[in-house]
Amino acid sequence: MIFIEHENNRVTSSLHNGERAITAIVKIAQENPNQSIVIYKKGIDTTPVKDAIKNLLQPYVIVSSYNRLHKDLGYVEDSPFINISNAVTYPTWIKSTTAFTIHASLINQLNGQLNDKSNLLYWINSISKLARPLGVLSYQIPVYNSQEDQFDTTTLYRFVKQHYKTRWIFILFMCHMWYEKRFPLYAFAKAQFYKNRSLKLNVEKLQKPQDIISKKDLIYDVVIPTMGRASYLQDVLFDLNKQNRAPKSVIIIEQNACENTTSELDDLRNETYQFKLIHHFTNVTGACRARNEAISYSRAPWILLFDDDVRIEENFSIQVEDFLNRSNAKCVTFACLQYGEIENMQTFKQWESFGSGCSLVHRGVFEKCNFDMALEHGYGEDVDYGMQVRNAGFDVIYAPQIPILHLKAPVGGFRKQYVFPWRIDEIQPKPSPQIMYHRKKNYTHKQLLGYKMVQFFKTYGSFGTKNPYAHHKKYLAAWKQSEKWASQL
Template sequence: MLFLFLKYLQPTHYFQLYRKDGTSIFPIIENLPNEIVEQLVPEAKFKSEKARKYDLSWQAVNKGYIGNTEVYTSFEKLPVIDEYRFLRKYFHSIWVFYVLMLRLLSFKNPFREFSAWKKSRDTVRSNYLNKPIKHPDCNKQQSSLVEDKPLVSVVIPTLNRYKYLKDVLADFEKQTYKNFEILIIDQSQPFQKVFCKDFNLKIHHIQQNEPALWLARNTAIEKSEGSIIALSEDDVRIGPDWIENHLRCLDFFKADISAGVFYPEGSSIPKERSFFCVASQFATGNAMLYKDVFKKIGLFDRQFEKQRMGDGEFGLRAYLNGLKSISNPYASCIDVKAGTGGLRQMGSWDAFRPKKLFAPRPIPSVLYLYRKYYGRKRSLLAILKTVPQSIIPYRYKKNKKMMVLGLFISLFLFPFVVLQVVISWRLATKKLREGAMIKRL
């Protein structure tokens, strides 16, 4: 990563890793078009010129630059004060102090660390998300892909959610794009064979006896007839142009993947997801991709069965293999968050909050993902950052005061939390020894 201290706050971010061809995601600033550079804000207080350039490169990616400019393949070490200044510019001061404590506890020079932390306090916090990089409106551009009308195969796994499934199927009946099929892999008990008969849609309603989410998605992809796969869920609501907006994104940006945006019912699209950018995450509840992607990198890893982050692993695999994934705010959907059925019923819906005292924390698939791709040290940093916060219930996870409270509570529960992490670590080790369960298409 271009700024070393990001490893403490984003230890398992996609962009922390170089791709398989040795490249990063970050563009060399001198090679960016002038119209892009003009939308970036230089930081005059950096001590080194290299830090100023790295900062602009980071801005470009996070403000939505999408292009083919030459990227960095390595990064030089920066002055410690520039590392702290960068963190202060983009992260809350609590997290900057957190990094200082980690540095001191890892026996870094305390005088140098404290001095750099203190001298960087005059840094002004950036509001870069208020001015993302502007792209032409792809919805107003002619799309040859939409005009060619390729068959789109929509994949929807479901488990005991007929009440919610009927709503999303009603949304699909209203789509402006008509050439699509829907493959429903139904794991419900009891199975309602005639459930789909009243919908004016081309539906393949397939019963699956084993409740297994990733098996369901893999099965649907294998049985699909389309050259393009759309991934949806049984508890979302979509607009009438959902399919068309995904297609337009694939076409306009010449992308392999269009990664749609979720937002909770009654809320709105998060600011950081409100503009087109290179996707730093992937969710199987709202995405579209060419079927050839699965031929290149394989289907979903069944080591995540009944657990979390299987879609995150797939997105990371796509990134590492150099596939182009674009975060698409136009293809948004409302996350209804059904209280029953689905992953809530078959396994762990929350990756970091076990229901039982001696259950693993986080669930083993999380550490399987972290350790497989980021290694032991980054995994430990991720545990240190996420586990204390997970003491607080999910509904308070965006409440900063409650997060701080969670940190203090975790100190009292320290022996139990350590035991939960050890259990998870051992189960993840078993998964790593077994290896990936990725089937090729």
């Protein structure tokens, strides 16, 4: 590791003393292409930083101390990377210049693509924002709350213009006018002169395995909720039975809402498998309840969360084991593809969501998380679970190189139509109460307001009128109805 001290965007350490921080960082990266570089503000103790990043020093990882950057980013970014926990290592592209680390090999790939020379905070956040979707993992560590590392309004508008689609700068301006009754015309106008940014990186080279981080055999259980898909489930069990690393147990929660019914899986239970088959039948339906119950029976270090209509290749478990040993990931979602779909991405990345039917989760994760029963029979329990994972100090990694075929079976299925109590209301809630519940639970207030503004335009005309005043009135009534029911979930 190479340490660079800075103050007011200038280097104050002996190495390249007095130079602009960004210029010095680029030079040092060129001189030391295999080193991680730690940049920190003058006067801070780097010991907590060293302790926190010791397991994160990979060429494809950027880490910084805690920072919010600007509270109004919530108006424009609808992602899990804004509502950051300062109690754990949290996945987010937002960075602080109080202390951050970036690998020289990543800096050297920039090759002048970003021309900032004076604003270190803007530079590192621009890199992190653009590189994260490409496969550069990005985290904050819970040290040094950087209150002074903030964009001003003019810089915020520039950042939105350069890193988001053009419409978002208008959404930001409308949110400032509507919700805050302020009119940052200068910042809005000045931002129009900046061009949108993109970044070209060879992330495959950065992620190229250097050393195996750990060498452990994959020991796992499989959790499968099912309803009316015995033939499809049989194929799933067949695929699992062929694995070189077969599961220890396959835990099936079979459901049928009709009373006085019995299991359809008697034939499957009489088969011989490499694994122990644990089967429970119930007349109580619900995906959240089924998965939580199944997880409670698991004793293995890992759980594979599966659907009852997926197929995998024989080498699936070996691919997974190799990926875990090289990435040290604790929560992985695989590429769940339908017939004819092709995943072109070849690098793993931080994922915004979570796949409840195509993910592998470590015991350290699922002992702290569960599927929220407030979202039962609706949608969003997988996204909510992903938020729980992040707030517990873990990350959700998407592994596109490991495919699962999702058949989307036309029969059976786990989501039978459920009649919610608001179905009979004269004013129907919009968005759905489950979505409102999830957003109020997991997102910032300004993210909720930004979503509210976007939905106002997206739903225009859906209330039987195109009169702006009438639409606004009906939209607010539907929004309040959604809030009412969300509070009762």
